[in-house]
Amino acid sequence: MIISQKKPFEEILEDLEGDTKIVIIGCGECATATRTGGEPEVAEMKAQLEEEGKEVVFTDVVHTGCHELDVKRVLRQNKQVVAEADAFLVLSCGAGTQACRAATDKHVVPGCDPLFLGNIQRSMDFLEKCSHCGACVIDDYGAICPITRCAKGLVNGPCGGTNHGMCEVDPEMPCAWTLIHEQLKKEGREDKRTKLHEPKDWNVVRRPAAIVERGPGKLKMGSEE
Amino acid sequence: MGTYRDACNAGNFVVSGEIGPPKGTNVTNMLHHIDLLKDLVDGLNVTDNQSAVMRLGSLAVSGEIVRRGGDPIFQATCRDRNRLGLQSDLLSAAFLGITNVLCLTGDHPSVGDHKQAKSVFDFDSVHLIQCCKKMNEGHDWEGNELDGATDFYVGAVVTPEADPLEPQMYKFARKVEAGADFFQTQAVYDMDNFQRFMEQAREITTGTEVKIMAGLVVLTGVGMAKYMNRAVPGIFVPDALLDELGAVAKEDQMKKGMEIAARHIRFLRDNEVCDGVHVMAIGKEEIVPEILQMANAPA
Numbered sequence: 388m389i390i391s392q393k394k395p396f397e398e399i400l401e402d403l404e405g406d407t408k409i410v411i412i413g414c415g416e417c418a419t420a421t422r423t424g425g426e427p428e429v430a431e432m433k434a435q436l437e438e439e440g441k442e443v444v445f446t447d448v449v450h451t452g453c454h455e456l457d458v459k460r461v462l463r464q465n466k467q468v469v470a471e472a473d474a475f476l477v478l479s480c481g482a483g484t485q486a487c488r489a490a491t492d493k494h495v496v497p498g499c500d501p502l503f504l505g506n507i508q509r510s511m512d513f514l515e516k517c518s519h520c521g522a523c524v525i526d527d528y529g530a531i532c533p534i535t536r537c538a539k540g541l542v543n544g545p546c547g548g549t550n551h552g553m554c555e556v557d558p559e560m561p562c563a564w565t566l567i568h569e570q571l572k573k574e575g576r577e578d579k580r581t582k583l584h585e586p587k588d589w590n591v592v593r594r595p596a597a598i599v600e601r602g603p604g605k606l607k608m609g610s611e612e
Numbered sequence: 613m614g615t616y617r618d619a620c621n622a623g624n625f626v627v628s629g630e631i632g633p634p635k636g637t638n639v640t641n642m643l644h645h646i647d648l649l650k651d652l653v654d655g656l657n658v659t660d661n662q663s664a665v666m667r668l669g670s671l672a673v674s675g676e677i678v679r680r681g682g683d684p685i686f687q688a689t690c691r692d693r694n695r696l697g698l699q700s701d702l703l704s705a706a707f708l709g710i711t712n713v714l715c716l717t718g719d720h721p722s723v724g725d726h727k728q729a730k731s732v733f734d735f736d737s738v739h740l741i742q743c744c745k746k747m748n749e750g751h752d753w754e755g756n757e758l759d760g761a762t763d764f765y766v767g768a769v770v771t772p773e774a775d776p777l778e779p780q781m782y783k784f785a786r787k788v789e790a791g792a793d794f795f796q797t798q799a800v801y802d803m804d805n806f807q808r809f810m811e812q813a814r815e816i817t818t819g820t821e822v823k824i825m826a827g828l829v830v831l832t833g834v835g836m837a838k839y840m841n842r843a844v845p846g847i848f849v850p851d852a853l854l855d856e857l858g859a860v861a862k863e864d865q866m867k868k869g870m871e872i873a874a875r876h877i878r879f880l881r882d883n884e885v886c887d888g889v890h891v892m893a894i895g896k897e898e899i900v901p902e903i904l905q906m907a908n909a910p911a
Binding site: 538539540541542543544545546547548549550551552555556562564565567568580581583585586587589 | 695734735738780790846
């Protein structure tokens with residue numbers, strides 16, 4: 388799930404300066420679960436903008452905000468009202484905002500700050516455990532990702548900043564390397580702790596990444612289309 | 613004096629000091645510290661944007677120490693440079709006549725003075741050690757041939773008071789495996805704990821020539837000692853030392869801290885606990901000669 392948070396309203400207003408007629412697009416997936424771009428947030432944003440004298444001409448919570456065909460379909464189905472709009476405010480992650488970008492040539496404004504790919508621990512309690520590094524190595528680490536969960540992404544063990552099992556960078560966060568060692572012990576796979584790991588191959592996640600052919604694992608450099 | 617490597621290879625009890633480059637172009641004080649220490653110690657560490665605070669560079673200052681006839685230990689962290697930058701700086705170091713490299717992870721930018729900086733950590737400290745070794749063999753990281761190999765004496769660090777210690781010891785073993793020639797430890801104050809650490813460390817280094825130097829940060833007062841306990845992970849100042857410092861007037865506490873450091877040097881040397889010490893006075897390098905003198909005087 389893509390975890391996002393609402394941008395400060397003042398920032399949104401600043402971005403919308405000079406735009407009167409506004410379309411608000413939400414997302415029925417991640418932004419709904421994170422309560423940043425679901426039905427209630429879209430309604431709240433509409434009310435707030437109207438209070439500021441904006442005219443909200445259309446709102447919709449697209450089923451999947453990053454599905455470009457989905458967004459295009461919604462805008463096409465409502466093209467008369469959408470045609471009046473000066474700007475599109477998108478309450479979702481940056482992928483959703485750019486799906487809207489692909490669907491209109493008008494001013495598109497992000498309403499949320501995308502934060503991370505998060506696991507849902509319970510409602511509104513999210514933790515980053517994977518960072519899409521391109522080649523999953525976590526079998527060597529008791530299925531606990533050091534690339535993501537160590538603040539420095541270290542692959543051969545902890546730095547000197549382990550603080551009573553917690554991370555120096557964020558004292559609320561456990562040191563990934565304490566977790567990894569404990570987990571490997573639980574599994575009886577202590578031998579994994581003696582393996583010397585190569586640095587990550589960052590060439591496999593050159594940006595922007597695209598899978599341009601249907602088929603497994605075909606990562607290529609490419610444009611949006 | 614000979615080189616740091618020679619002193620290590622000769623089996624001497626080696627002593628190194630540390631130079632913290634300034635934040636700015638005023639190098640007067642730093643050059644004074646270099647000149648004061650360069651002939652008293654076997655090697656002089658030069659910190660690399662220590663604590664993630666932007667400063668004059670370790671590479672340039674290490675080069676200056678060479679020019680002045682000292683033997684620098686070039687600290688290189690993985691925080692600010694990717695594998696291209698690190699290797700290029702290693703070649704630059706060789707060009708400047710620098711032979712000792714201390715490979716560190718580096719503090720996270722969030723603890724420093726440029727908190728918004730993107731951290732790199734492309735290599736970790738283990739990779740940096742491996743990389744120095746490859747370059748010594750005439751190849752870059754990717755195996756491309758170098759037109760002229762390096763000849764580095766490669767160091768690394770370890771935190772004997774890490775909590776938990778076990779993952780730290782596994783990483784220590786990886787650094788030994790990667791080919792580290794010497795280690796300087798994070799500051800240690802509890803000599804019993806340190807002896808226990810050394811027993812474990814010696815098991816890991818059995819069959820190698822690896823040298824281990826105890827890190828000693830001079831305590832300058834009770835306040836500083838308590839701060840270290842509270843704020844610096846992997847540092848433990850035992851109550852007995854806090855009491856010892858607290859038993860004297862505030863203006864005498866630094867002197868007491870110097871005595872403690874000298875006592876620890878003597879203890880480690882006379883009992884052959886480790887192969888040397890790395891003495892850090894963090895900006896107060898002018899007190900180091902006196903500490904060394906006190907350590908050399910009969911107890």
